[in-house]
Amino acid sequence: MRSLALGVDLGGTNARAAIVDRDSGEIVSSHKAMHQDRSPAAVVETVARLVLEALGGHGLDPGSFGRVGVGVAGQCLGRTGVVLCAPNLGWRDVPFGALLAARLAVPVRIANDLSTAAWGERRFGAARGFDDAVLVFVGSGVGSGLILGGRLHDGHRGLAGELGHVKVRPLRGGAPRQCGCGELGCLEAYTSGMNIAARVREELTAGASSRVLELVQGDLSRVSATVVDTAHAAGDSYARALWEEVSDLLGNAIASVVTLLNPARVILGGGVILGCPELRGLVLSAFEAKVSRSAAVGVTVERAFLGDDAGVIGAALLE
Numbered sequence: 001m002r003s004l005a006l007g008v009d010l011g012g013t014n015a016r017a018a019i020v021d022r023d024s025g026e027i028v029s030s031h032k033a034m035h036q037d038r039s040p041a042a043v044v045e046t047v048a049r050l051v052l053e054a055l056g057g058h059g060l061d062p063g064s065f066g067r068v069g070v071g072v073a074g075q076c077l078g079r080t081g082v083v084l085c086a087p088n089l090g091w092r093d094v095p096f097g098a099l100l101a102a103r104l105a106v107p108v109r110i111a112n113d114l115s116t117a118a119w120g121e122r123r124f125g126a127a128r129g130f131d132d133a134v135l136v137f138v139g140s141g142v143g144s145g146l147i148l149g150g151r152l153h154d155g156h157r158g159l160a161g162e163l164g165h166v167k168v169r170p171l172r173g174g175a176p177r178q179c180g181c182g183e184l185g186c187l188e189a190y191t192s193g194m195n196i197a198a199r200v201r202e203e204l205t206a207g208a209s210s211r212v213l214e215l216v217q218g219d220l221s222r223v224s225a226t227v228v229d230t231a232h233a234a235g236d237s238y239a240r241a242l243w244e245e246v247s248d249l250l251g252n253a254i255a256s257v258v259t260l261l262n263p264a265r266v267i268l269g270g271g272v273i274l275g276c277p278e279l280r281g282l283v284l285s286a287f288e289a290k291v292s293r294s295a296a297v298g299v300t301v302e303r304a305f306l307g308d309d310a311g312v313i314g315a316a317l318l319e
């Protein structure tokens, strides 16, 4: 008989529940919905409905799994079940684990969604067979998941891996950009897809000249990191300066993580780093230039294998 696990991926836009085969990582059944209402009570109801739908055709109930694992797009206080801060859901200090556990009558374990994605990649993806691996995600947000000594490392309070909120600008003597977390000068404020697009819109509105404006046919709502990458490939000087700055920050951050933790594998995930080949090349060059020579020996950089499935697979298989 198959050994199954139940996982949930809770993002700012969608929630997804899936039954996962513990031995193969195969998603046996999966249901997804867009949030209509992001209040904690409404999200609990949405997730509970998705779980019951995923279980429906299999004659199973949540209790038969012993536990549900949830990856949340936000800072999570690990085993307490509290979501400390989830900007895309508009949550602060929400006891989501307890609310969902009460609704489903089964224990719930929550973790940051990039931690669950890293764990999914460790079990059945690009980090399979690697006891020390780091997933670096650059998409609408920025973050990382850490596999150390074969285990998911979630830190003292469950907050490990928040690479997007490492500060990359001095707080005084300048005007560091504000991050979605509320703090100033975070890596994410300079390098996430949303923040890159916001910055480019600001600078074009203020009169900067770039091919980006032609590529979006003057419609600033269409500005994205992908468009900047296209402009870069065409030799646009605005895009060149921006990508030089962004790639230096990302390459430096990845180099620092590798120097600090000595992983054998770095996995790149997220639409910005995977969808922008020009930027990715520059990030890898900056990484190679800045990583400590000794820590760089034997490190391989690979793309995430599991894409959007990593989070829900890892959530289901959380230990």
Ligand SMILES: [Zn+2]
Binding pocket: 164, 165, 179, 180, 181, 182, 183, 186, 188, 189
């Ligand atoms: Zn931040």
